[in-house]
Amino acid sequence: MAEEILKTHDLSFCSRPLLLAFRKISYDGFDIALAPYGEYWREMRKTCMLHLLSAVREVSRMIQKISQHISLSETINLTKTLTFFTRTTICRVAFGKRYEPGSGESKEFNQIIREFQMAVDKLVGKIDHLENICKKWDLFYQQLVDEHLLPDRPKSMDGDVVDIMLQLREETSMSSDLPLDHIKAALMDVYFASTDTIATTMIWAMTALIKNPSAMKKAQAELRASFGKKQMVEEEDLAVAHMPYLNAVIKEAMRLYSTAWAISKDPEQWKNPNEFLPERFLEGGKCLSMDLKGQDYRFIPFGAGRRICPGMTMAMATVETVPGNLLYLFDWELPAGVRKEDVDNDILPSMTLHEKNPLYLLAKEFI
Template structure:
């Protein structure tokens, strides 16, 4: 009986608040279209957290490009068209410039100290400036290029040796994740590849990704969620995981400091962050770790995911595969490796990458939070509203794209449309103030990986398989990967 009375005491005030909020909202504003929810939980019983971008795309077809959802006490605004995205990012970008705070993200990023997840404030503006001038400057990107090319060449040689030996099946999903993880590890910590450390780094990546997706009641029911999360053990699991990650960050930092030479300039991301810590007493070790975490979560697997999707689409479309391979091989000739200068000449390959990111953007849901009240498409949007910009739906917007569900790289040949944030029908890296700061390095890595895979090998499906056997199912995550690994047979090119 005591438990029942406790539940009534907790839920009754929440129920009354829910009714009152809906009553006030219905009187004061024209409601944004969306599915009808239930008291207290709103639309949580309908929400698909496994394939959120696809679920929200279907909703937009029924309710329109601006859709409202209620997840517990959290009001969610979903944007699903290029027209509304342009209105948001071009005319109201400042209003949509913050990030929603979530329990797991807040804990993992040391109370939102990382650039990517920080709220819009003076600290974020300073970090963005630091990233532009130092971490991701033109000079830094040039210094990363030899690392990228060295690791891609090493991957190509490994695949080549395997193909020559026994025509073995190559798990491209696993191979490309290992490659991008190694590149990010070397860029971040300035260390040579070490198999033991590299495997631990990949553990760090998977742990960080897993925790960012953890469900916490506190995000949706603030009054009772904290108590429930502790009761279920969710908070204890998060703390344990964060303590393990923190210890690993500290180990890598200690090793970096012990091996660094103070007489030479440290061009690694960690080196630049530690230099900032030395120059500013306000920039602590927690700030350093938070920004390392951001680099790992945001950068390590987006390029790999994009190349896996590109190879999947090319295997399904053999004419496009022949066309892009012919272009790469005609330009590179007998050089043996596609370098960065070669990539700039590959018009059709760049079109393939754009078309892949249109259909399968690496981050299909762009998270924002409004900083103040504003009006979008005639609807009043309250401050502190959580916003999901569905770049997956925008890339398939029939108002912008002919045959939006078909893979047609030709649509980008002789087209000025790019993914740099100015063309709102293609925003896989976001747009406005909060667009991905690592766009240049991410796109360059994906293009060069894909170009070398296509240049060095002819690719076939395993014996007994056809393109119809290739599924396009996705895994949940900040970066959306192909659910089932892409396994192909590489044939060395004579």
């Protein structure tokens, strides 16, 4: 059935229904996720695919922060750490800004994120509340646009997603008009579709590993045997290295904690579908060639067909590089008195699978 919809009859199904609540958060369906399939959608998707590339620049900052926690013998809220990392990375790529933790601007930004997520999680009813939240986001997006139009804007805004879209808006070569509302709609996708899915994938991967110590040790052994004593594993290192077990861990986390596709836990397709078993993606010491690009319809974490996720390249670079560094540089354990059985898999009601309870861990520096 998935192949029939996403391949054989892809053109018939590639446009999506625009329900009332989704219409409000997408500026009448002009974001990338909900815009009707056609010329406008192709232009916006191309822009994001070209400019929302891998930007794992915050990894070293995150590593330094974890080292500080270790020096103070502090328990690390890994959920908070990975969520902040992802938000900061996306903000730098999309908005050309970094919201420093503890600043008034950062607190305000995080508050409207929480309000937005709570509103979207309750799409049925509460439309007035959702409209108020959307007005706050509209003001936020407008402020970003205004800042990018200033002659003395920060250099960090050069070439970010907002900048590129504003340039497209001025070009006569663009085949369709690009009102500011359409730019704002695309920014909503860039931020929320990226931060939630990337952060939750990494958090669930680390949750699964702490509950399966033998799998964690295998991933660490693979990384440490490959890279010796580096201060940090770069994205380029992982691109050329042979990391079948790490790759299998990431794929299994995506399969087990898929946000939308129930087929990833279909017992007719997967043996013991509710168990975390990276080995299911391994064969003869190699990771099976499920390429995540929608060719194997048992496993389509980024969707398939014409509407496959445009941020897949950045997402995969991030969810490999960040856990790769966490496992390579640090040994992880549960706080005193906490057993692996105490780490639950409870999920908050949400469009993405947020953990109900944060993941708290202790870390020790390996190198």
